[in-house]
Amino acid sequence: MRFLYRLVLVIGCLILSLSSFAQQDIFLKGAVYEFDSEEPLPGANIYWESDPQKGVVSDVDGNFTISVTDLPAKIVVSFIGFTETIRLIQEKDIAKDVKFYLRPEELSLEEIIIQERRPDQNVKSLDMGKSVVPIQTIKNIPALFGEVDLLRSLQLLPGVQTAGEGTTGLFVRGGSADQNLVQIDGAPIYNPSHFFGFFSVFNPDALEGVEFYKGNIPATLGGRLSSVIDVSLKEGNYQKVRGEGGIGTISSRLTVDGPLFSDKSSFVLSGRRTYADVFLRLSPNENINNNSLYFYDLSGKFTFKIGDRDKLSFSSYYGSDYLGLSAQFGFGWDNWVSSATWNRNINERTFFDLNTYHSRYTYRLNFVDEDNGFDWDNVLSETGTRAEWTFLPNERTQLNWGFHTQLYHFAPINLEPAAGSAIEPILTNQRNGWQNNVFIAGSTDVTPDFRIEAGLRWGIYHRVGKGVQYQYSDEQPSPESAILDTLRFSGLENMKFYQGLEPRISMRYLIQEDLSIKAAYNRTFQYIQVATNNSAGLPLDRWVPADAFIPPIRADQVSIGVFKNLYQDSWEISAETYYKDFRNLVDLRQGASVILTDNVETELLTGNGYAYGAEFLVRKNVGKTTGWLSYTYSRTWRRIEGISDDRWYNPRFDRPHDLTLVLNHEFNKRWSAGMTFIYTTGQAVTFPVGSYEVDNQRLPLYGNQRNADRFPDYHRMDASVTWKNSDKGRKWRGSWNLSIYNLYGRKNPFAYQFTDIINDEINFDPSTGQEIMSRRPGVVMTYLFTFLPALTYNFQF
Template identity: 75%
Template sequence: MRVIPFYFSFLLSLIHLPTIAQRQINISGEVLEFQSEAPLPGANVYWEGSPQQGVVTDLDGLFTLAAQELPAKLVISFIGYETSIRTIYAKDMEKSLRFYLRPDEFSLEEIVISGRSPDQNVKSLEMGKSSIPIETIRNIPALFGEVDLLRSLQLLPGVQTAGEGTTGLFVRGGSADQNLVQIDGAPVYNPSHFFGFFSVFNPDALQGVEFFKGNIPANLGGRISSVIDVSLKEGNYQKIKGEGGIGTISSRLTLEGPLFSDRSSFTISGRRTYADVFLRLSNDENLRNNSLYFYDLSGKFTFKLGEKDKLSVSGYYGSDFLGLSRQFGFGWDNWVNALNWTRTINKKTYFDLNAYYTRYRYAVNFADPDIGFVWDNTLSETGVRGQWSYIPDDQSSINWGFHSQLYQFAPIALNPAPGSNIEPIATNPRNGLQHNLFFSALREINDRWSVEGGLRWGLYNQIGRGKVFVYEDEIPSPTSIVTDSLSFNSFENIQFYQGLEPRLAIRYLIKDNLSFKASYNRTFQYVQVASNSSAGLPIDRWIPAGTFIPPIRGDQYSMGLFKNLKDNIWELSLEGYYKDFRNLIDLRQGASILFTDNVETEILSGDGYAYGLEFLLRKNVGKTTGWLSYTYSRVWWKIDGISGNNKFNPRFDRPHDVTLVLNHEFSKRWSANMTFVYTTGQAVTFPIGSYEMDNQRLPLYGEQRNADRFPDYHRMDASVTYKNVDRGRKWRGSWNFSIYNLYGRKNPFSYQFTDIINDQINFDPNSGQEIVSRRPGVVMTYLFTFLPALTYNFEF
């Protein structure tokens, strides 16, 4: 392949472009919040009189800036904080500098959407990337008053929801399993509580979130639609602090402070719902015996080992359980652990090491003397990622590294209860080993042009212990005959795949406040979900690439115009994209995959494509902030054996999507927030008729898939917040009153095609009442209308 050396030559050429700045000496430093000593990502750093030549701090608050003739004044600014100006002398170049910014009391009267550079929308190479401050997420009205990260992301252009009240995301025509969600670098396989109504992220425990839906950096990969990179909060190094809230269905508490000295800190956070407490207060004995709850715990311990090294250990555990009358129990849990070490090698070179272990487990317990059983499954991923960053000057940066992953999908086990007539079932384990190498380089060629290129190379092996079946016609199908099976020992190679993932982005600055950007990304995904549900269920079966199931390949092309108005107060963007999918999987009609060891016989594979146009108008500062977005998008799949071998829309194809988010601060005490969403109804398959079997009328479905649609979805939410004015007291509280679905729109959650007896949708044929009429009908189920919630939040 001649393209590989050519591509590497192109990347290296970005680095070796002649420039005087490469011979300059750099100054490095760290920008921190004064009270908590937490890093301030997105702070502006520049020499006085040269703001256009400045840089922006990274996620750890670090920066590197080309030095000039000293002494000179260095300016550090951040929205909502007082600007710091310090004179830098030649002797300061020998040490790493720290800058502490104090909150600006005057600016606290204004709500800030983003703590990034005011002109970053125009001048950066970022496309399809959003960084949402946690404070913004807290201001958005929420279901049951529960502030939720993933539901907030649904309000961005190009992102659509899985359904009423759920946190599942469909990003630019991709399915829910095509999103990589990670905490401190560790992936989370099921990022939801309450069957998708809430996400696993407690907002009080979060430092920040970065969301990539296009131009995914080369150091990130594994999913073809998006990356949601969440970082846990780093604790206060000076004093003990706390915050929390008491809500309608749950409460939460977060504590942070110094651990052993001012060189180490901790953050511990917990949250639990008390829906099960309300059930026990019911007069209905059946309800009293039910259980319904979730809880999560997270913690992060950070150690500053010296001027150049920082080590953090973080963990998350979350659990859900649903129990019905002590006969049926269904639960799942996530356990995530991560270790991160960052080292400043010198003023130009940095190293980051990330090691993690994540486990997802679910179990179903059915207590019955005749057919009782316990069904459980566990999957896990272990990984290590190393990255080196080299910043030769303030116009260039280079990153390279590796990422190794071990996937372990344990056998699905169905174990009968003592005395049960159920036969035991155990499937074979499925394991995968993946190694990735990545390299990227960014170069600001001149005042107008910037370019970034990257390459990621993935090498994947399906490995033993496991078994591969041999089929008579070599193509697995429900009617195929298994002629043999091949057994493999632990770590023995079964199937090998590899793929190159090039990344390229350019930016042309048309004017100081107007730019054109374009990017191309290729990504491979080696694990995916086979599911009957569009929204995703806790028991969905994850399947690694193997002998009969190749990895998904996604190619995305995007371009757009980005403009800032009125001194960067307003941001305007228009972005279009086209995505090409290869090796998508879907289930055959009537497929059953939960207990089968021959899952490949129930799966069909094909291709697809998606395209869209995204418009965003956002106001960043002032008493009134927010954004208006509109997305037009389409997605099509073509899989032989489905929908008459014709192309069809998956359920998450929704052509039109409108979102309005408004925040207004009336005073230091009172603020109000409102959101409005409108989207085309999801694609579904309605029956074309009915037939009778065993004295029951059953729906008859045609060959065409998802040719019908639910009604259009729209909803308005609103909230009002009252804060106690901070007069130096240790305890500060606020009240939040929110209403979900303000005008009571009945958005359908599901349709049931059934017989309507005696014009009653809940008629019981076994009640003994006379049946006087029977007609086919449709019963619509909707979940929420006009749902108020009250939450008390506090800090100390």
Template identity: 70%
Template sequence: MKFLTLLYASFCILNIFSANAQNDKMITGIVFETDAGTPLPGANIYWESEPSKGVVSDLDGNFSIGVGDLPSKLVISFIGFTPSIRIITEKDIEKPLRFFLKPEDLSLEEIIIRDRSPDLNILGTEMGKSVVSIETIKNIPALFGEVDLLRSLQLLPGVQTAGEGTTGLFVRGGSADQNLIQLDGAPVYNPSHFFGFFSVFNPDALSGVEFYKGNIPAELGGRISSVVDVSMRDGNFQKLEGEGGIGTISSRFTLDGPLLSDKSSFIISGRRTYADLFLRLSNNENINSNQLYFYDLSGKATFKLSDKDILSFSSYYGSDFLGISRQFGIGWNNFVSSLNWSRNISEDTFFDLNVYNSRYQYQILFDDENNGFDWQSTISETGARLEWSWLKPNNSVIKAGYHSQFYHFSPINLTLAPESNLTDINTNPRNGFQNNFFVSGTTDLGNKMKIEAGLRYTLYQEVGKGVVYQYEGGIPTPDVTITDTLNLGRFESGKVFHRLEPRVSLRYLIKNNLSFKASFNRNHQFVQIATNSSAGLPIDRWVPAGTYIEPLRGDQYSAGLFKNFGMDRWEVSFESYYRDFKNVVDLRQGASVLFTDNVETELLTGVGYAYGFEFLVRKNFGKTTGWLGYTYSRTWRKIEGISQDNWYNPRFDRPHDINLVLNHEFSKRWSAAMTFVYTTGQAVSFPVGTYEVDTQVLPLYGPQRNSERFPDYHRMDMSVTWKGVDKGRKWRGSWNFSVYNLYGRKNPFTFQFTDIVNEDINFDPDSGEEIISKRPGVVMTYLFTFLPALTYNFKF
């Protein structure tokens, strides 16, 4: 009740500020980058006579600033660009203005943190938000030299990984499925290639990424832990450009330029691995008949319909396939498309429309006359988001909008070979229809205080076509009898949920370079993954809320101090948080969810909480840049039926996490980068013994879940980049040499509890060799030690 009172008071204040501002004069405009003709987000706009009272351009380059006495000089600046100064007169108030910034000849673009104002971490209300430039991501040493967006985010405080080489994100005590990862507003349900070793995002086609792990804005929702908002860049409106790279495991190429005129542009990008091409060179038939590859294609077309309207269409398609001896194959693909329309309605009113479709598919094939099968499934989401924004004086912003989503989780179809003695397996589809309404506002309360408040209302419906099973006693368990079935017709409504999601954050400016921030954020999640794996698998089963599964709720309280020094060259932050979970899902002991049509009988729900603090020191520009982050975090769950109803840690509970990222430019041609990571080993359940069933020895686990841990994980990576001499030539090339796991640490990937025969972990029982000794043992598997990679990158 106290929070709702605060929220109501905040909106009253926003309305007062907005009402009092109606008579104030304002000018609006858009900031562009001269060479590419694309909008420039994060530019600083201020009056020369009042440099401390400025604004920052938004993601589309738009800004609005109050006007005093005219004529007066308006300054537009951005790091790495030559500032623009224009004299503003009364006639400029009547029309939107356009400003063009030209890159400086000696720009440090490759080593600075871009796309944000240098002191935005002090002045903004955002907590737990990171804006990482693509240039920064490209400088980080990578596995096989393959630059990876999601693995780069794992180097930020509060973000942890499932293990060696994986791109899954575990943010502030949340599981991997609690993160909304979207490309141009469209969700991506499986954002990984190669079973999680690489992400689906080709960095050459991207403009940037905004990562929210704290107070998620009201216009974004559907997940309770974080939002990874990835944007494809617009093509160059002025000239044809290209870039790409030839690496150890894959090659990529991107081409962009004007489409029909200087009012439209295109960008198209492709990437493919060629591991399967090397396999074919082998003389071993067991090897050259295998297939192993992934590829992705992405493109975007942007049209400047008028000075007020910009229309863009973007699409992404990615595919993976693993085939063994032309008999077994597993493949999966993502197909994501979105349409975005931005309109400048008036000098202070903006409208954005986003329409999207996202589809994820997987298929597993086994070609055998007696035991063969074809297993496939599809997940899709279609949605539309409408958003209005009003910019007011005193840095006030009001947003409101509507977001509609339709989920379709297709049946699992397992078709067996004609000669098989088993029967086909088919499950019923599950669908959900979700409507969201949101409103938020941001304003200054005097010179020291800034507040942001928002409210999101969600109406979720379980809809047909599908089946709802009725269980004896009303509680689904594996041993309970099904008493009846309820058949839902197409779009017929089943279970309905109403949820409110309030959020508020405030910033108090202690000094010009020191601020205190606090926030509260409530989110609900209506789709979850039911899986035994912490790393994430292509066949993970998504489960929507419905008759027996309540939506997941997460509350987050956070507070922190933020300080800049050295003319914003350095920034330091300390954030603490506490999270509360309700209706969190976990599997029963020995559960199997892949093929059952009664998945609710294999799930248990309960509560959980997480807490921690994060420390970050970061150097933003200069010859040496980078950051050092430390995170202390704990995560606990309590679910009736698991761990004797006691509190236990999920597998991604890792108390200590240290990340160091350094980039140094020795000269215009030579630069180097280094990363070091250390984290507590993941929580696991080791068997306490064995038992025998039908001559098969099976592991026996104790009653407490995840009471043991893997050894601590640590690794160092390094890279060196050499750039060719740039003498105004159109073609510019560079070489990057990187080493993953520099000192060869054998970090465990799995442990196998098995019998060791003749002291040989690879003993073949069919070899005919005499068995001399046999003892129980533990075999550790690790993936990578010292792993070098070489990549040639080019631009023209």
């Protein structure tokens, strides 16, 4: 607590020092755009003609803020490949945002590359453990079935592990998949995957940008322990209607954007759908053509500019998956998130952002059978409001503060038997949580070479009614514990209270203009989590809020890194190391079942853990050949009383070695190629130590040690080739992409089955009446993909 007390004093002193600067400078705020498309130009140079040495650079949205000298004065705006603009600024311009529209140079012969960040940002910024992934980079990476995927692209970054073949689940620096906050325009998505995890829910054509935090998570964000994946939908063009899309092996997509009512409003509409079910219907086999298998998603964003100071935007996303087998079995799930955002420039130094959202996730399962038919459905949702103020007293200092309130609702799990079914009905009680957060953060240059950022986030959580709380005979409930009493709570009545302070601090020291060292400390709390016995993440995963028996989980992370640029910022080299301490981690008892029980706390055990690692990255940003090489060494350990003989054990996503190579090469303006190579240690698993027989059937026998074995090492190479048609003077521009997943056909294991091998046949069918000549115990490996080509046609208009 002494550390927290001192940190609060530091932040308080920082606030006082910031306020002392408030009246020293006057600022001009504006934005830089490309003339034809009105796309923002990040990285444009803005400076006063009379003092070129004290300029600023526009951010990812093209915005800038520059201190004002004596007026009137001429300001210069320039960007490589565009005509320089000079404008006279007078006193009346200070009260409004100024906009600059740059035209491409007519004599420029080289392709113009608009980067989403400054070339030296990795060295000079405070960002640590943060990646800004350009959408174009994601589109250039070879993809499974040719389906470009955001989350699968993030798996190629250092410090990020995957659950295995064909999954989009992320395990970041020793954290589980539910410890990642995935949000789109500020609204969280609880199941960010299609096709049981093979694809993510994000259509890349509809996205503006992606910010991925895994280390120094700012105090303005919270709610998860390991990472934040902040995805933003793009705004529509304010001048003309545009479109882009693609026709692929298993799906097609289309995105259209343009002005809505005038040049002050815009829209973006995007859709994507698979057509695997269409091909199934073409089969002559009735057992196949009666099946259904598809997913689709729709998204839209509407933006309105109200005067020079205000902007309103409304966005929504809906995604649906369904699997149906011969009208006897049906399984589907839906994501629906909506958000509204108000951005206001209060004055040249103060900005306000208000975001309100609602996120809803549902799943349903039905089984048609005379004896065991049933219908099963469930809903979970989160509704929230987030407000943030930003204050820029001068060019060197920034202050952010605000609040975030969240209401969680986990509806009762409802299983209704069909008429005549022998299955008993199941109805659990709903669980609700209410969380309020306040935050404050400030950053400033202590010296020209030393910059510091400090922040504090305070989370206040209530488990609230309507709901029930069971009283058990044991302090730590177990399946054998007797229920002594049942307490019932009315709507929003407090059932359990938790609170936690989350200090954040980071520092950057600039050793040279192209060399810096950074350090950061983060504390994070998480008040909801998944209770599951699998690591890949399934649509049926059970989310549970903190309550009287399930405390919130906490993580403390310390990281330090060195960042170096070479050859005029065309190459980046970085090395980061981290140590993370976990408290109150939850894991399942041996043989636990949590999906349909109302007493989920009896199936859970709580303990601690830790993770550490080192991450190395070499990236080439410009030139004909671009890409990166990364290597991560990491370990993750847990110790929970009642699991693995109370010893330290590895969760399944512990993979010590992880090597990734990503390359893209442009041969000319029409031909380009991409390649990725991945090598990781096999995931930790529990293999049986023997077997036993029940009713003449041999079953595997497992020991007490959890995840003491491993799959073989995983490695895979993917490749792609892209051909673009000549787009000179054409409104329609097209390209063909041929991608090959698993180029050399590596059979990476997806699962192992320990079973009897009869007559030396893996798939022996006893119903054929064939005589059983031999029976022996065996291991059957299942793999998903080998050599898998895909062809996609992409277009723009």
